[in-house]
Amino acid sequence: MIYGAAAALLFNKLFFSSFSPAVGFVARPLGGTIFGHFGVRIGRKAMLAMTILIMGFGTFLIGWR
Numbered sequence: 001m002i003y004g005a006a007a008a009l010l011f012n013k014l015f016f017s018s019f020s021p022a023v024g025f026v027a028r029p030l031g032g033t034i035f036g037h038f039g040v041r042i043g044r045k046a047m048l049a050m051t052i053l054i055m056g057f058g059t060f061l062i063g064w065r
Helices: 002-015 022-041 044-064
Strands: none
Touching: 022 044
């Protein structure tokens, strides 16, 4: 709960200062809708694996930068 509050209130200003906070409010439900749709069609396990790979790739890019 503490991390969720920090992510919403602090991390967006630290890491994404050039974006409007509205981007997160649009991106999260949009991504949930897209991954939810494909989760029903392809399988939730495959979508979970894909999201973990995407998060790992993003983490790699942050560390490589």
